Amino acid sequence: MPVFPDGFLWGAATSSYQVEGAVSADGRGPSIWDTFCKLPGKIAGGDTGDAACDHYNRCHADVDIMAGLGLQAYRFSIAWPRVLPEGVGAVNEAGLDFYDRLVDALLAKGITPYPTLYHWDLPQALEDAFGGWPSREIVPAFVHYADVVSRRLGDRVHNWMTLNEPWVSAFLGYSTGFHAPGANDPALGVQASHHLLLAHGQAAPALRANGGAQTRVGIALDLHWVDAATDSEADRAAAYRQDGIQNRWFLDPVFKGAYPEDIVEMYRREIGTEPDIHDGDMAAIAAPIDFLGINYYFRNVVKADESVPVVKMRAVKPEGEYTEMGWEVHPESLYKLLVHLKEAYNPPALYITENGAAFTDRASPEGQVSDPRRAAYLRAHFAASHRAIAAGAPLRGYFVWSLMDNFEWSFGYSKRFGIVYVDFETQQRIVKQSGAWYAEVIKQNGFDHE
Ligand code: FCB
Numbered sequence: 001m002p003v004f005p006d007g008f009l010w011g012a013a014t015s016s017y018q019v020e021g022a023v024s025a026d027g028r029g030p031s032i033w034d035t036f037c038k039l040p041g042k043i044a045g046g047d048t049g050d051a052a053c054d055h056y057n058r059c060h061a062d063v064d065i066m067a068g069l070g071l072q073a074y075r076f077s078i079a080w081p082r083v084l085p086e087g088v089g090a091v092n093e094a095g096l097d098f099y100d101r102l103v104d105a106l107l108a109k110g111i112t113p114y115p116t117l118y119h120w121d122l123p124q125a126l127e128d129a130f131g132g133w134p135s136r137e138i139v140p141a142f143v144h145y146a147d148v149v150s151r152r153l154g155d156r157v158h159n160w161m162t163l164n165e166p167w168v169s170a171f172l173g174y175s176t177g178f179h180a181p182g183a184n185d186p187a188l189g190v191q192a193s194h195h196l197l198l199a200h201g202q203a204a205p206a207l208r209a210n211g212g213a214q215t216r217v218g219i220a221l222d223l224h225w226v227d228a229a230t231d232s233e234a235d236r237a238a239a240y241r242q243d244g245i246q247n248r249w250f251l252d253p254v255f256k257g258a259y260p261e262d263i264v265e266m267y268r269r270e271i272g273t274e275p276d277i278h279d280g281d282m283a284a285i286a287a288p289i290d291f292l293g294i295n296y297y298f299r300n301v302v303k304a305d306e307s308v309p310v311v312k313m314r315a316v317k318p319e320g321e322y323t324e325m326g327w328e329v330h331p332e333s334l335y336k337l338l339v340h341l342k343e344a345y346n347p348p349a350l351y352i353t354e355n356g357a358a359f360t361d362r363a364s365p366e367g368q369v370s371d372p373r374r375a376a377y378l379r380a381h382f383a384a385s386h387r388a389i390a391a392g393a394p395l396r397g398y399f400v401w402s403l404m405d406n407f408e409w410s411f412g413y414s415k416r417f418g419i420v421y422v423d424f425e426t427q428q429r430i431v432k433q434s435g436a437w438y439a440e441v442i443k444q445n446g447f448d449h450e
Contacts (some may be wrong), residue, residue: 029085
């Protein structure tokens with residue numbers, strides 16, 4: 001039986017807009033996702049996060065479920081528009097009170113809180129005022145928000161993530177229009193990515209200043225191992241480009257203080273833009289972090305294609321097993337990614353901050369949810385991680401995505417990622433078989449091969 005190192009941290013993750021609901025409760029302001037969900041055709045089924053899992057009102061019962069699973073840590077995110085409804089200015093104490101209650105409830109059950117400050121729900125007021133992340137004005141606003149939150153929680157929260165998946169916020173939000181706020185300009189995505197990284201770098205000192213000596217700061221990146229579709233030179237160059245766009249664009253600034261020159265050159269040539277870097281920006285971004293969070297779901301396999309604007313390549317889908325998202329199940333790529341990160345960047349610590357799978361789950365009339373494919377997915381990825389640890393990757397913990405079925409962004413409620421099933425009509429929760437299996441893994445700090 002693979003057994004994990006002593007102290008390995010087992011958790012589960014969610015994010016504010018995906019689970020909280022209660023979007024107008026207690027003074028919360030609107031976020032860009034509230035607005036985006038109301039645009040026709042943006043979200044499957046016309047779904048919104050208005051109710052989601054009603055976690056805002058049910059957080060104590062949900063913490064009881066976590067305790068029942070034996071979770072040692074919970075990764076959640078804080079909704080900026082709950083804390084600062086206008087994004088800046090007046091603090092909404094009632095919004096902060098919610099996270100205060102949540103943190104206390106977790107600690108009372110021995111579950112370590114791992115909050116993320118920004119998981120995509122930007123206050124709409126900041127989008128309206130200056131266009132959100134593509135504007136440099138966002139940076140002091142984010143630092144102020146980080147300061148407000150950590151002043152309140154920093155006595156009890158010692159592990160912070162600044163951002164979740166800045167690639168998604170920047171490029172899906174501002175370049176492709178697939179996510180809120182739905183802008184469609186490649187240059188905006190590039191500027192947004194720089195301001196996200198700068199906000200991360202400048203917020204970190206505030207988090208440290210407001211917490212004790214044990215405060216640790218990290219960032220959660222969506223990283224993909226990239227393979228070339230064939231061994232041709234063009235496809236291998238495409239794979240390196242994809243690695244640059246997706247991985248190196250964020251890893252290099254954080255760990256090496258510079259954007260990858262090949263990708264800077266590509267953006268300059270193809271879209272006539274490059275990040276607007278001011279003196280001191282790169283040093284702030286590269287200030288040491290305490291851990292790197294990795295959100296890993298699938299690898300990328302790419303093929304050169306001159307007809308595709310800017311990136312000149314496209315994704316291909318090899319034969320294999322796929323989840324409901326159309327994402328390839330490829331645990332070997334997680335192994336390769338972890339070992340590569342150790343070799344290329346030597347991070348002080350790594351956490352899997354998200355990993356999991358969507359499948360079509362149904363509750364039986366007896367109220368059971370059998371999801372063997374999810375348990376198999378997790379088992380295979382745990383095994384890959386275990387091997388990576390043996391190969392020297394400093395992996396310290398694992399957060400399964402997700403604690404419970406929730407609002408899956410543009411897919412609405414049609415994709416279920418939870419190890420806990422949610423009936424969105426009644427808000428009833430049912431621990432799935434994968435959840436019960438995970439509870440055993442946690443108990444044993446390892447798992448059987450079967
Ligand atoms: C990640 C997001 C998370 C969730 C999973 C499935 O990109 O961070 O909120 O939607 O994908």
